[in-house]
Amino acid sequence: KATSWYKGLWRDNYNAACEYLTKEIGDTNAEQELLDFADDFVIENAIVKNKRRNSVDKVQKATIPEKCNDTVSEQNNDKSFEITRDCLSKQIEDSAEEELLDCTDRYVVDNFTNK
Numbered sequence: 001k002a003t004s005w006y007k008g009l010w011r012d013n014y015n016a017a018c019e020y021l022t023k024e025i026g027d028t029n030a031e032q033e034l035l036d037f038a039d040d041f042v043i044e045n046a047i048v049k050n051k052r053r054n055s056v057d058k059v060q061k062a063t064i065p066e067k068c069n070d071t072v073s074e075q076n077n078d079k080s081f082e083i084t085r086d087c088l089s090k091q092i093e094d095s096a097e098e099e100l101l102d103c104t105d106r107y108v109v110d111n112f113t114n115k
Contacts, residue, residue: 018035021034021035
């Protein structure tokens with residue numbers, strides 16, 4: 001499933017891996033199932049990575065100084081702030097809103113705990 005443009009880079013490693021699997025597994029059906037699963041896994045992760053990259057680009061393009069100033073002006077005394085889904089959806093206005101909101105928990109850093 002990998003592009004033939006890069007075939008010279010991956011073909012030798014792919015063949016060596018197939019030989020190893022054949023030697024270790026000994027079952028052609030299980031070997032093919034494993035290779036198919038690995039291909040699907042790599043492709044799915046590449047798609048997710050691409051979506052995240054595009055989402056970050058959209059947020060960066062949508063962020064202007066006025067929006068940043070508005071957000072900072074609404075900070076609490078402890079330097080935290082609350083932002084609503086409505087506020088985000090108005091700023092983003094894109095179908096990626098839900099995906100962005102779902103991944104914010106992984107990327108938001110708390111200044112107190114630095115996690």
